[in-house]
Amino acid sequence: MRNDVRDLPASNDGLNRFLGGSPLAVAFRLILLSVLVGVVLAAVGFDPWNILHSIRMLFQRLWDLGFDAVNWLWRYFLLGAVIVIPVWLLSRLFGSPRGR
Numbered sequence: 001m002r003n004d005v006r007d008l009p010a011s012n013d014g015l016n017r018f019l020g021g022s023p024l025a026v027a028f029r030l031i032l033l034s035v036l037v038g039v040v041l042a043a044v045g046f047d048p049w050n051i052l053h054s055i056r057m058l059f060q061r062l063w064d065l066g067f068d069a070v071n072w073l074w075r076y077f078l079l080g081a082v083i084v085i086p087v088w089l090l091s092r093l094f095g096s097p098r099g100r
Contacts, residue, residue, distance in 0.1 A: 044058060045057060045058055045061070046058070
């Protein structure tokens with residue numbers, strides 16, 4: 001006969017497997033992660049007391065930012081085109097002929 005020693009499962013072994021670690025370690029990780037995510041959400045503009053309003057304001061700001069970016073791009077295009085197009089046209093008119 002062999003003397004096999006079998007460890008009986010601890011009373012909180014199922015809980016540890018369910019949580020993914022000891023309850024204290026999991027609680028610490030969840031608290032730390034919650035604080036980090038809270039900082040990121042606060043930087044974006046979320047308010048925990050009025051979350052629906054914060055979500056609506058986020059989409060409004062993204063919408064406005066998108067159209068502001070198009071307006072910004074158009075203004076710089078026009079400003080650059082005032083110089084680039086005449087210089088290109090003059091270089092085409094007075095440039096040396098190329099292999100024709």
